Amino acid sequence: MPAQLISGTQLSQHLREDIARRAAALTAQGKQPGLAVILVGEDPASQVYVRNKVKACGDAGFHSVLEKYDATMAQADLLARIDALNRDPAIHGILVQMPLPKHIDANKVIEAISTRKDVDGFSVLSAGELMTGLPGFRPCTPYGCMKMIESTGVPIKGKHAVVIGRSNTVGKPMALLLLQANATVTICHSNTPDLALHTRQADIVVAAVGRRNTLTADMVKPGAIVIDVGMNRDDQGKLCGDVDFSAVQQVAGWITPVPGGVGPMTITMLLVNTLESAERI
Numbered sequence: 001m002p003a004q005l006i007s008g009t010q011l012s013q014h015l016r017e018d019i020a021r022r023a024a025a026l027t028a029q030g031k032q033p034g035l036a037v038i039l040v041g042e043d044p045a046s047q048v049y050v051r052n053k054v055k056a057c058g059d060a061g062f063h064s065v066l067e068k069y070d071a072t073m074a075q076a077d078l079l080a081r082i083d084a085l086n087r088d089p090a091i092h093g094i095l096v097q098m099p100l101p102k103h104i105d106a107n108k109v110i111e112a113i114s115t116r117k118d119v120d121g122f123s124v125l126s127a128g129e130l131m132t133g134l135p136g137f138r139p140c141t142p143y144g145c146m147k148m149i150e151s152t153g154v155p156i157k158g159k160h161a162v163v164i165g166r167s168n169t170v171g172k173p174m175a176l177l178l179l180q181a182n183a184t185v186t187i188c189h190s191n192t193p194d195l196a197l198h199t200r201q202a203d204i205v206v207a208a209v210g211r212r213n214t215l216t217a218d219m220v221k222p223g224a225i226v227i228d229v230g231m232n233r234d235d236q237g238k239l240c241g242d243v244d245f246s247a248v249q250q251v252a253g254w255i256t257p258v259p260g261g262v263g264p265m266t267i268t269m270l271l272v273n274t275l276e277s278a279e280r281i
Contacts, residue, residue, distance in 0.1 A: 003226070003252040006148045008261040012268040015147070016060055019271050023061040026278055033278035034063040035093040035119070035270075036085045040078060040104065041071035046097045053095070056267045062274065063090060075104045079112050086114040092281055093119030093274035116281060119273035122169065130176050137273050142174035144265030145206055145227050146181070152225055152254045154203075157182040162198050164188045164215065164242070165208035170229055174206050195219065207242035214242040223253035229262050 023033050035057050039050045050066065057064035067081065078096075085091050094117045100106050110118075115125045121137035129136030149156060161183040165171035175185045186198050190209075196219040199205050207215045208229035220226060230242030241258035249255050256262055 012264040092278040140269040159203040161204040162202035217247035
């Protein structure tokens with residue numbers, strides 16, 4: 001029997017209804033949740049991501065500010081703009097869309113954002129809070145992946161989870177979140193000699209490497225939960241993930257599609273982080 005689909009579109013819709021209710025209650029108290037989004041340059045993919053984030057804010061009843069700057073913007077000017085937003089009481093979350101032009105140090109930009117408004121969860125402090133189990137902002141993509149796993153109703157406690165990928169934005173925080181949920185976690189990457197050896201033992205697999213067909217049907221334990229974070233193009237130019245979806249669907253118990261899987265959840269968790277920031281500031 002084919003795997004059950006974990007629809008990020010449906011789950012995010014359900015979550016956003018609750019977000020909108022909470023935002024309306026805050027707004028009625030005179031504190032509308034506010035997100036500032038900064039885009040430097042004209043990267044086509046970034047423009048799409050930014051547009052979707054701003055639209056999601058409007059749909060949820062948030063106040064949003066979109067600031068677009070030329071790719072030639074000086075780093076000092078960007079840092080000054082972030083400083084101003086840090087001090088703006090109407091803004092509860094600041095997001096600087098990556099990637100940035102090469103002359104701008106992304107790490108300096110991330111660290112310039114107030115920890116109270118780091119709704120992307122990328123700062124060193126946010127990473128440290130996650131590492132030590134303290135409350136704080138969780139990176140949106142792995143946070144969304146956790147919600148999708150939880151939506152299956154399958155307990156994470158005691159399960160063996162394999163994360164393919166070790167990036168600071170997805171792989172590492174994903175592993176930590178699974179560990180916090182009492183899974184036994186294995187992290188695999190480009191230098192793992194026998195990837196299939198690990199994935200065949202996994203009850204949960206999160207594929208986040210950015211290379212299509214990284215996970216094939218023969219690499220999956222029957223009944224496993226498979227979360228596909230990848231965003232690639234196939235030979236026909238259509239969006240696809242890191243997982244050989246049609247084949248793996250015949251083996252896994254649960255699987256996320258691409259598109260319509262992790263993507264909508266990433267934006268939804270950005271809204272959750274911004275809302276929670278507004279509720280506590």
